[in-house]
């Protein structure tokens with residue numbers, strides 16, 4: 001959510017900053033800006049409403065050779081998307097970019113009488129505050145440190161001053177920042193993808209740390225100005241993973257690469273021959289695994305739905321295990337109680353979601369063991385959990401989450417199998433899960449290859465509707481919720497997901513010609529019950545698109561029958577069909593599928 005870049009080195013800063021912002025654009029795309037520092041205390045501030053391409057046009061007409069600068073791509077929190085509200089913000093000699101939220105900005109603003117505010121942002125308050133503490137004798141780093149002591153909220157910031165053109169100050173509290181280091185240059189980014197191609201050596205800033213970045217190195221200090229030793233790590237982001245590679249959209253690429261990314265999730269962890277699972281990073285021995293009595297799963301959005309689907313599998317796998325699943329944004333403010341011998345699974349693609357992180361910290365404070373089900377390596381949540389599983393789905397650039405869901409569910413099923421086996425469940429009782437996990441990548445591959453065209457054609461038929469109702473039973477209920485989320489966020493069709501058995505308790509009143517319905521049916525003991533819900537919708541003039549693995553007769557306007565060997569894990573394959581369906585509906589409606597309106601990837605604000 002919002003992207004930050006910074007550069008100090010020997011190369012032209014404008015080029016490095018704008019190319020970095022293009023990489024980070026998926027984080028926020030309502031406005032963008034850069035400032036570079038040149039000779040004679042000159043600064044060139046360029047800001048534009050809209051996407052980074054608008055900023056690029058401005059840069060073309062204001063090119064310079066400055067070698068220091070900072071930039072930002074914004075997802076509005078305070079103040080509408082506009083050039084005036086775009087970062088960097090300025091006060092006196094100082095320019096600042098900011099991710100996060102300054103919660104006490106109104107109180108601070110009331111004190112800052114000498115600054116005339118132009119924007120509606122909390123960020124301008126922060127830069128004005130730093131400026132108010134930046135007298136002739138003070139260094140920028142000290143003014144920033146003093147200012148941050150007065151701030152309540154979250155931030156990742158980069159700050160420059162025309163008085164000190166050889167330094168960029170960065171600081172972090174709750175919003176990620178990474179500092180890439182080379183011999184003669186330092187590159188700052190809120191996300192490792194902006195460092196790819198520049199360096200793989202980087203420092204992950206921790207909360208409460210401030211960094212003084214120069215061309216030839218970085219010094220870290222804490223909020224009391226005490227030096228901290230620097231920790232340079234090797235980051236692993238593959239260039240190919242952040243490029244479209246011939247696909248029309250990142251979303252289609254990410255849906256299509258699920259067979260490969262899922263193989264990475266399973267690799268080295270599933271032993272099909274011996275029917276065993278080995279998850280390396282749990283930091284739990286067999287005794288501790290055996291002792292788990294309750295699992296709490298937390299996440300937001302798609303990660304929450306991945307948790308919900310996994311909870312069905314976990315309770316099937318481990319007899320007697322109790323499970324609850326909660327959205328982190330709710331749980332963090334509830335007076336929740338966790339039973340003895342609980343393990344919390346913290347599910348997040350980005351590993352940076354503010355609500356999930358806050359919830360993790362609260363759970364840890366209560367002394368409960370936390371495990372991450374995380375995609376982004378080195379992310380804040382990944383570093384704060386006690387152990388966990390990296391899902392290795394690779395970077396998700398498209399805002400809508402797809403491949404992470406599939407890998408998260410697979411990781412949680414593996415976790416369930418490992419608990420079951422530790423508790424003495426016989427290998428034969430978990431073997432069908434292991435076999436299906438092993439086959440899942442191939443099954444997803446076949447479904448994408450065999451049904452893509454058909455799904456695209458069906459999507460065109462439903463693309464003109466304003467409303468949609470998804471329903472399914474049992475494991476297909478969370479899949480229905482996820483299908484509805486995917487459709488609404490990229491097509492802007494209002495979509496609801498329901499448990500099939502709940503339709504008659506209210507939502508069936510919605511059925512009319514402005515709605516279409518997506519009915520999910522598994523060929524199992526609940527098939528007839530699911531069919532009844534579908535018939536009830538048909539009887540009220542519904543327009544049903546049924547997705548099933550069954551060959552049995554189904555009366556629907558459109559039916560997509562997928563041919564899959566899978567039984568237990570067929571819902572995951574059905575979800576891939578839904579992902580493609582949402583994608584093709586959004587394309588048919590002419591939407592920007594990778595950067596849907598009002599959204600941004602990685603929600604680092606509350």
Ligand code: F6R
Nearest residue numbers: 301302303348349350353400401
């Ligand atoms: C939906 C989507 C969001 C995220 C949610 C959690 O397609 O992308 O609902 O799933 O913001 O994000 P992470 O997984 O990064 O914590």
